[in-house]
Amino acid sequence: MNIETKNIILILSQIIGLLLLSPMVNSVIKKMKGLLQGRKGIPLFQGYYDLTKYFHKETVISDQTSWIFSTTPLIVFSSTLTAGLFVPMFFEIESIGMFGGVILFVYLLSLGRFFMSLAAMEPGSGFCGMASSREMMLSVLIEPVMLLSLIVLCLLSNSTQIPTIITSLVKHDLTFPSISYVLAIFALFIISIAEIGRIPFDNQETHYELTMIHEGMLLEYSGKLLGLMVWANWLKQLIIISLICNLIFPWGIINKFTLISISTGLAFYILKILIISIIITLGETVIAKVRLFRVKDILVTSFAISVLALILVIQELGRVSMP
Amino acid sequence: MNNFLTQEFTTPIISYFTVVLLLMSILITGSNRLKSIVKFYLLQSSCLVIITLIIGFSINNPETLRIAIITLLGKCIVIPLALNFVIDKSQANKEVVPIISPSTTVLIASALIAFVYGLSMTQNFGRIAYYPGLFNAAISIILIGLLIMISRKKALTQIIGLYVMENGIFALTLDTVFGMPFVVEMGISLDLFIGVLIMGVWTLRIKQSFDSIDVSKLSKLKG
Numbered sequence: 001m002n003i004e005t006k007n008i009i010l011i012l013s014q015i016i017g018l019l020l021l022s023p024m025v026n027s028v029i030k031k032m033k034g035l036l037q038g039r040k041g042i043p044l045f046q047g048y049y050d051l052t053k054y055f056h057k058e059t060v061i062s063d064q065t066s067w068i069f070s071t072t073p074l075i076v077f078s079s080t081l082t083a084g085l086f087v088p089m090f091f092e093i094e095s096i097g098m099f100g101g102v103i104l105f106v107y108l109l110s111l112g113r114f115f116m117s118l119a120a121m122e123p124g125s126g127f128c129g130m131a132s133s134r135e136m137m138l139s140v141l142i143e144p145v146m147l148l149s150l151i152v153l154c155l156l157s158n159s160t161q162i163p164t165i166i167t168s169l170v171k172h173d174l175t176f177p178s179i180s181y182v183l184a185i186f187a188l189f190i191i192s193i194a195e196i197g198r199i200p201f202d203n204q205e206t207h208y209e210l211t212m213i214h215e216g217m218l219l220e221y222s223g224k225l226l227g228l229m230v231w232a233n234w235l236k237q238l239i240i241i242s243l244i245c246n247l248i249f250p251w252g253i254i255n256k257f258t259l260i261s262i263s264t265g266l267a268f269y270i271l272k273i274l275i276i277s278i279i280i281t282l283g284e285t286v287i288a289k290v291r292l293f294r295v296k297d298i299l300v301t302s303f304a305i306s307v308l309a310l311i312l313v314i315q316e317l318g319r320v321s322m323p
Numbered sequence: 324m325n326n327f328l329t330q331e332f333t334t335p336i337i338s339y340f341t342v343v344l345l346l347m348s349i350l351i352t353g354s355n356r357l358k359s360i361v362k363f364y365l366l367q368s369s370c371l372v373i374i375t376l377i378i379g380f381s382i383n384n385p386e387t388l389r390i391a392i393i394t395l396l397g398k399c400i401v402i403p404l405a406l407n408f409v410i411d412k413s414q415a416n417k418e419v420v421p422i423i424s425p426s427t428t429v430l431i432a433s434a435l436i437a438f439v440y441g442l443s444m445t446q447n448f449g450r451i452a453y454y455p456g457l458f459n460a461a462i463s464i465i466l467i468g469l470l471i472m473i474s475r476k477k478a479l480t481q482i483i484g485l486y487v488m489e490n491g492i493f494a495l496t497l498d499t500v501f502g503m504p505f506v507v508e509m510g511i512s513l514d515l516f517i518g519v520l521i522m523g524v525w526t527l528r529i530k531q532s533f534d535s536i537d538v539s540k541l542s543k544l545k546g
Contacts, residue, residue, distance in 0.1 A: 179342045294355070300426035301353040304433040308345060311440045315456075318444055 010093045011085060018084045022234040023047025025241065025273060032281040047234065054227025062220065065122045072119035073221070073228035076112040080232045083108035084239045088246060090269035091262075092163045092255045101160030102150040106143065109195070109236065113139050116229075120217035127209040131216025134292065138194060138201065138213065141299040145191045148306040152184040153247065155313050162243065169250035180316060183309035185247060190302040192244050194295075196237040199284040201295050211289075238273075241280075245272035333381050334454060340370045340377075341460045344494065345436065348467045348487055352474075353429040357417050360483055361406045368398035371490055374457070375497060382501060390502045394493070397512040402486065402519055409479065409523040413530045420476040420537060428474050435470065436463045457498045464491030476537050478529065482522045489515060 027047045034041025043049075061070055085093065086105040117132035154160050156178060157168035169181075194201040202213040209216060218229050246253065252268035254261045290298065347367035354360050372395045379387035410417060421428065443459045452458035468488025472481050489511070496503050503511070529541065 179339055183342065183346075297353055297355065297426050297429075300429050301349065304349050304353070304429045305346065307433040308342070308349070308436060311437055312342065315440055315444065 007093065010091060014085060014089060014091075014093060015081060017089055018081065018235055018238060019231075022231070022238040023051060025238050025277065026234045028274075029277050029281055029284075032278065033284055036281060036285045051227055051231060054230065055224050057223040059223030059225055061225075062123045064124065068115070069119050069122040069220075070225065072115045073225040073232070075115045077228045077232040077235075079108045079112040080235045080239070083112075084235060086162055087239050087243045088163045088166065088253055089242055090253060090265040091257070092167075092253055094163075102154060102162060102165075103147070103160065105162065106147050106150065110139065110143060112232065112236075116217055120220070123220040125220055127216050128219050131213055131219075134213045135217060138295065138299075141296060141303070142191055142194050145187055145299065145303045145306050146195070148303070148310055149184040149188040149191070152180055152306065152309045152313050155310075155317060156181055162246075163253070166246050166250045166253055169247070170253075178313075178316065180309045180313040183305055183312070185244075187302045187306035187309065188247070189244060190298065190305075192240045193280070193283070194299060196240050197233075198280055200287050200290050200298065203289050211292075241273055241276050242269075245269075245276045248272075248276075330381070330453075333377055334456075337374060337377060337454050338456045340374050341454070341457045343367075343370045344374075344490070345460050345463060348464050348491075349429060349432055351483065351487060352432045352467060352471055353425050355419050355425060357410050357419060357477075357479060358407070360419070360480065361403050361410070364406075364483060364486060365399060365403045367487070367490055368394065368402075371493060371497075372399060374494070375502065378453070378497060378501060384501055386505055387497075387502045389505055390508045393508055393512050397516060398486075398490070401516060405516075405519040405523065406479070406483070409519075409526055412523075413479075413526050419480055421474060422476055423474045428470060432467045432470055435466045439463045439466065452498050453501070454498055457494060461491050461494035461498060464488070464494065467491075476539055478522060478526050478538050481538070482518060485518065486515065 024044065024047060027042060027044050030046070031041035031044060083105050086101070086108075113135065117135050120128040120132035120135075153165050153169075157165045159165060159168065193199075197204055197214045203211065204215065206212050207215065209219075214233065218226060221229055249272050252265055252272070254265040344367055347363045347370070350363045351360050351367075354363065372391055375387060375391040375394060379385075379391055419425070423431070439462050440459050443455065465488050468484050468486075468491055471484030471487055473484075475481055475484065493502075493511075502508065529538070533541070533543075
């Protein structure tokens with residue numbers, strides 16, 4: 001098998017894995033949350049049931065809207081999926097990360113968000129417009145922190161490719177992980193919770209128009225287009241979770257493909273996702289959602305943390321290069 | 324005993340606690356609740372105590388160890404308790420009243436840290452400091468304490484700014500001359516404690532005569 005076909009197979013399996021796993025992860029988080037609150041929780045396959053329901057329903061599009069409204073779900077879905085190729089699940093893909101690296105990753109996610117808020121303003125619904133303005137406010141605060149903390153990791157490992165960052169983290173001395181790495185991961189974790197719209201920042205469960213941010217933008221969508229948007233959101237959640245879990249626990253990324261290594265890699269990956277999901281669920285159960293105008297304080301604090309990480313890493317590298 | 328805490332061994336540990344010191348001062352500037360500010364101050368002081376203990380053991384100086392015990396008693400127990408007491412007694416509204424909003428203050432604070440660290444890359448502080456990282460952090464914390472003092476309206480948060488600044492000065496002396504002489508340190512601790520007492524009485528009196536502890540209302544004359 002030559003390298004081209006191997007890469008194609010890897011990319012296809014990554015895409016299929018992301019598509020299949022993402023509804024499951026969301027359902028698992030919801031199920032655990034239900035159990036923690038003393039309810040039975042939803043069935044584990046609820047995500048797939050929801051998606052089949054959406055794709056069997058008729059799509060209604062307002063005649064007041066332009067092409068942006070109907071193409072946005074496709075753009076959001078495909079850009080999120082492309083961003084997903086930059087983050088390894090449990091195996092390395094060399095060829096896809098050849099250009100751009102983390103910067104392209106961050107801005108692919110931003111592209112989807114940009115079109116989403118543009119499309120939310122299309123039908124002229126008041127709640128959609130409000131939600132899209134809120135989403136933009138959050139994104140202005142999320143983007144620099146995400147970029148800065150990823151840049152810290154890039155500087156530590158001399159590469160902008162996420163797989164290379166992860167493998168170089170394994171090689172690092174683990175008895176004393178560099179303090180700037182810890183700070184960057186801390187900031188990245190806070191910002192990831194904001195990015196996937198979880199509780200201190202946004203509540204996914206609510207359907208109360210005045211408080212919702214992400215859900216508010218989907219109010220005018222129906223049928224297949226709604227299904228695509230919801231699926232894209234779950235995809236983004238899985239991608240961010242795998243980024244975080246692979247950066248916190250950088251072990252278990254395989255590059256040799258035997259039956260044993262694939263099964264252990266997969267098991268380890270699922271374990272890592274479960275740990276992060278449990279942390280998220282606990283956070284959602286214990287912490288209350290903060291007021292929208294307090295959200296900026298938390299995000300700016302995490303910005304300051306990532307700036308601190310950047311300062312420390314620059315100083316560290318400066319000391320190394322000055323003998 | 325003397326040899327296992329070498330400078331190579333302690334430097335990474337000290338750098339961890341140094342970053343916690345900086346992080347706590349950032350969190351103090353960004354926080355909105357008075358109680359959580361006191362908690363962050365308590366954490367910062369405890370980190371300072373741990374740093375003092377490590378330095379004291381590594382240079383085998385009983386003076387530094389005695390200072391650590393005083394700091395533990397004063398900054399980690401007495402002052403936080405007194406602050407919490409004053410908050411419970413005097414504040415109906417337990418939130419910070421800022422002049423500049425917390426998020427802007429946090430941005431200014433991180434700019435200050437960047438400034439200090441940038442300066443340290445051109446000026447070699449290594450000659451006077453035992454741990455250069457701690458030296459930079461100490462100067463940043465002094466500046467941040469000053470920032471907290473000038474950017475908050477309540478008397479209570481202003482005195483917390485003073486305490487943060489004092490923590491910075493303490494870290495600075497620790498790093499350059501391994502802590503002040505015992506008598507001087509006693510004097511400073513006493514000063515801080517008197518400070519908290521006076522502040523408590525003062526806040527309660529302002530509260531009695533103005534129905535608020537906002538110091539900007541003090542510009543009005545009242546009989």
